Amino acid sequence: MGYNTYFVDALNRLHEERRYRVFAHLERLAGRFPRAIHHTPDGPRDVIVWCSNDYLGMGQHPKVVGAMVETATRMGTGAGGTRNIAGNNHPLVLLEQELADLHGKEAGLVFTSGYVSNDAGISTIAKLLPNCLILSDALNHNSMITGVRNAGTDKVVWRHNDVEHLEDLLKKAGKERAKLIVFEGLYSMDGDVSPIGKICDLAEKYNAMTYIDEVHAVGMYGARGGGQAEQQGEMGRIDVIEATLAKAFGCLGGYIAGSHALVDAVRSYAPGFIFTTALPPAVCAAATAAIRHLKDSTWERERHQERAAKVKAVLSAAGLPVMPTDTHIVPVMVCDADKCKQATDILLEEHGIYIQPINYPTVPKGTERLRITPSPYHEDALVHALAEALVDVWERLELPRKPFNAIAAE
Amino acid sequence: MGYNTYFVDALNRLHEERRYRVFAHLERLAGRFPRAIHHTPDGPRDVIVWCSNDYLGMGQHPKVVGAMVETATRMGTGAGGTRNIAGNNHPLVLLEQELADLHGKEAGLVFTSGYVSNDAGISTIAKLLPNCLILSDALNHNSMITGVRNAGTDKVVWRHNDVEHLEDLLKKAGKERAKLIVFEGLYSMDGDVSPIGKICDLAEKYNAMTYIDEVHAVGMYGARGGGQAEQQGEMGRIDVIEATLAKAFGCLGGYIAGSHALVDAVRSYAPGFIFTTALPPAVCAAATAAIRHLKDSTWERERHQERAAKVKAVLSAAGLPVMPTDTHIVPVMVCDADKCKQATDILLEEHGIYIQPINYPTVPKGTERLRITPSPYHEDALVHALAEALVDVWERLELPRKPFNAIAAE
Numbered sequence: 179m180g181y182n183t184y185f186v187d188a189l190n191r192l193h194e195e196r197r198y199r200v201f202a203h204l205e206r207l208a209g210r211f212p213r214a215i216h217h218t219p220d221g222p223r224d225v226i227v228w229c230s231n232d233y234l235g236m237g238q239h240p241k242v243v244g245a246m247v248e249t250a251t252r253m254g255t256g257a258g259g260t261r262n263i264a265g266n267n268h269p270l271v272l273l274e275q276e277l278a279d280l281h282g283k284e285a286g287l288v289f290t291s292g293y294v295s296n297d298a299g300i301s302t303i304a305k306l307l308p309n310c311l312i313l314s315d316a317l318n319h320n321s322m323i324t325g326v327r328n329a330g331t332d333k334v335v336w337r338h339n340d341v342e343h344l345e346d347l348l349k350k351a352g353k354e355r356a357k358l359i360v361f362e363g364l365y366s367m368d369g370d371v372s373p374i375g376k377i378c379d380l381a382e383k384y385n386a387m388t389y390i391d392e393v394h395a396v397g398m399y400g401a402r403g404g405g406q407a408e409q410q411g412e413m414g415r416i417d418v419i420e421a422t423l424a425k426a427f428g429c430l431g432g433y434i435a436g437s438h439a440l441v442d443a444v445r446s447y448a449p450g451f452i453f454t455t456a457l458p459p460a461v462c463a464a465a466t467a468a469i470r471h472l473k474d475s476t477w478e479r480e481r482h483q484e485r486a487a488k489v490k491a492v493l494s495a496a497g498l499p500v501m502p503t504d505t506h507i508v509p510v511m512v513c514d515a516d517k518c519k520q521a522t523d524i525l526l527e528e529h530g531i532y533i534q535p536i537n538y539p540t541v542p543k544g545t546e547r548l549r550i551t552p553s554p555y556h557e558d559a560l561v562h563a564l565a566e567a568l569v570d571v572w573e574r575l576e577l578p579r580k581p582f583n584a585i586a587a588e
Numbered sequence: 589m590g591y592n593t594y595f596v597d598a599l600n601r602l603h604e605e606r607r608y609r610v611f612a613h614l615e616r617l618a619g620r621f622p623r624a625i626h627h628t629p630d631g632p633r634d635v636i637v638w639c640s641n642d643y644l645g646m647g648q649h650p651k652v653v654g655a656m657v658e659t660a661t662r663m664g665t666g667a668g669g670t671r672n673i674a675g676n677n678h679p680l681v682l683l684e685q686e687l688a689d690l691h692g693k694e695a696g697l698v699f700t701s702g703y704v705s706n707d708a709g710i711s712t713i714a715k716l717l718p719n720c721l722i723l724s725d726a727l728n729h730n731s732m733i734t735g736v737r738n739a740g741t742d743k744v745v746w747r748h749n750d751v752e753h754l755e756d757l758l759k760k761a762g763k764e765r766a767k768l769i770v771f772e773g774l775y776s777m778d779g780d781v782s783p784i785g786k787i788c789d790l791a792e793k794y795n796a797m798t799y800i801d802e803v804h805a806v807g808m809y810g811a812r813g814g815g816q817a818e819q820q821g822e823m824g825r826i827d828v829i830e831a832t833l834a835k836a837f838g839c840l841g842g843y844i845a846g847s848h849a850l851v852d853a854v855r856s857y858a859p860g861f862i863f864t865t866a867l868p869p870a871v872c873a874a875a876t877a878a879i880r881h882l883k884d885s886t887w888e889r890e891r892h893q894e895r896a897a898k899v900k901a902v903l904s905a906a907g908l909p910v911m912p913t914d915t916h917i918v919p920v921m922v923c924d925a926d927k928c929k930q931a932t933d934i935l936l937e938e939h940g941i942y943i944q945p946i947n948y949p950t951v952p953k954g955t956e957r958l959r960i961t962p963s964p965y966h967e968d969a970l971v972h973a974l975a976e977a978l979v980d981v982w983e984r985l986e987l988p989r990k991p992f993n994a995i996a997a998e
Binding site for chain 1: 674834
């Protein structure tokens with residue numbers, strides 16, 4: 179038909195730019211995280227996963243798995259309809275109440291993914307405000323950028339975490355104009371956090387709304403797992419909190435939490451919410467079990483931080499360029515797209531260690547990296563094996579064994 | 589903060605237009621479909637669900653529930669990452685192979701919802717074709733319209749199922765220009781099907797690509813459940829088949845199937861796919877179990893059609909205005925927004941029957957209706973109870989007891 183060549187050409191462009199992605203074919207084993215099976219053309223092989231976003235291993239927690247199993251057995255697999263038409267299931271209603279409570283907000287609203295919650299949430303909120311100006315942090319996630327674009331309103335981008343720049347832009351917009359500040363609590367690639375209190379100060383000073391993405395922070399930060407906003411003591415000052423059920427809570431889906439009227443308006447106006455089948459009851463029940471457990475249990479959060487600190491210390495001591503972070507994200511800099519891919523290929527094939535290479539466009543060119551995410555279940559032996567494997571790779575690829583600061587200064 | 593009034597106002601507009609939606613709070617019971625518990629302020633009540641899109645009741649099938657339970661127990665609840673970063677799980681890989689086989693295509697690609705699959709699928713395909721013109725059926729679903737809009741290319745709308753109009757537009761565009769025809773196999777509100785063969789004839793004559801949404805047809809039509817395209821013997825002529833795992837397959841998620849290059853290009857270029865956590869292994873395994881079962885078993889499809897015919901016959905005999913359809917959708921016309929809502933309130937509160945009212949904007953004003961979806965598990969006693977309840981409602985609301993044709997002629 180002739181059309182196929184356009185798709186072949188599009189793929190060839192990715193190959194030429196070394197951006198074509200091959201997905202690792204994995205089979206996780208509940209009770210044995212971070213161990214998994216890697217399915218290869220030569221058959222299955224054991225592998226240690228060092229890049230999962232199931233940050234706390236809640237996807238294998240007996241309470242969480244048990245909730246899914248019990249609910250599927252009792253209520254079946256799917257929701258059977260959109261929220262409006264037969265799909266509004268009991269565990270989903272309970273989950274939204276749990277999320278509102280987690281963030282100290284009046285209401286919660288669940289979507290099928292964090293991507294959809296940002297797209298639908300930001301675009302719907304901004305559209306409902308007259309002549310809204312969106313102020314967006316420069317490093318916001320693709321899903322937030324999509325939401326900003328789909329809002330169709332004016333937008334300005336403030337330099338990452340630069341509150342002076344944000345203030346300039348707010349001042350320029352004026353107090354009278356409707357303004358929505360969108361930013362993240364914790365940025366996943368550099369592992370840095372945002373100055374939430376200062377942003378809220380500015381929002382109050384210039385009468386702007388605040389919308390925070392806590393996708394990489396909920397469950398892991400704050401006394402009850404409310405995220406960076408709770409950790410920094412600012413949760414009550416944020417208007418809209420968006421996050422995910424698919425990372426620290428180990429399941430699937432995204433959500434927003436906010437005032438009754440705001441959540442009800444998004445519920446009523448967002449096509450990406452209205453015309454989508456509701457999340458299955460078993461997934462909702464599992465997510466609720468994870469959230470409830472992490473509201474009370476601090477073991478996972480403490481062990482998670484302790485493991486992240488351990489990995490940073492061991493890798494730094496081995497002379498590897500670990501980017502310093504205050505969080506659970508451990509970026510090890512390669513700063514070369516080809517070598518980054520080669521490094522992960524060697525790790526996977528020869529050391530049974532799975533870490534996905536992070537290249538452009540996920541990070542800027544020249545800052546290619548291994549993004550390592552230690553969980554509470556990566557015990558010492560695994561950490562030392564990781565360090566040894568990385569040292570082997572660094573030597574074979576002739577990568578510089580020097581601290582991050584020395585590399586950053588180049 | 590002042591902003592809340594905008595959301596309150598937005599909700600008031602819906603109340604004024606009688607478009608504010610209240611979700612029925614349901615708890616389905618596996619093994620007892622279509623029976624469910626309706627949670628009300630006065631406590632739980634038994635209810636018969638007559639509007640589920642779990643059309644074949646596969647959400648309670650022992651094979652499907654069993655696959656979810658077994659997989660969750662063995663592999664945990666969530667996928668733990670995007671497809672590219674640690675989330676590409678074994679049951680998901682198998683599911684995509686199963687979908688490619690179902691539709692006789694080279695490859696399949698799974699999304700978190702049918703909404704996202706249409707948005708990402710249509711927009712990404714059209715963007716990859718130079719100067720593409722999208723030709724969209726006038727009654728296409730909201731998710732397809734979103735995909736068309738997000739493509740950012742030229743588009744024209746052809747009158748619903750009007751192949752002469754489609755030919756005019758194709759002729760006008762010319763053979764040389766890239767063209768994508770997007771339409772549905774079965775339209776869910778009127779229950780009518782599209783003339784797939786004629787559309788494919790035109791696509792071949794004018795060198796256009798074809799993209800069909802089979803969301804309301806897969807599992808239910810065709811010898812192996814391949815949808816209306818299989819039923820009409822045209823599956824091999826369609827370039828892209830999009831459908832859902834959340835209706836007849838009883839789970840969650842959406843997908844496309846097509847050539848290797850096309851599917852790989854969408855996989856590589858669609859942000860809504862790339863930046864989203866993969867579907868949980870347990871959901872994928874359950875969907876695969878449903879698809880496999882329905883490839884072989886014809887009992888569900890035959891019983892489904894027999895039940896739909898039975899409901900149409902019984903309601904028509906009772907003098908109720910049933911819109912004639914060739915499919916499993918049974919629209920009963922009310923043609924008044926207020927009375928449509930009142931009818932479903934009486935059915936729910938006094939008869940224990942749950943049917944969601946279908947009002948504008950889902951259907952045009954003046955064509956408000958009850959959309960009834962009989963499943964293989966709605967036995968005779970339930971059908972007769974439904975007819976009696978509807979007659980009671982029709983009398984109390986003084987709705988005309990006359991056949992659809994008499995109403996349509998008015």
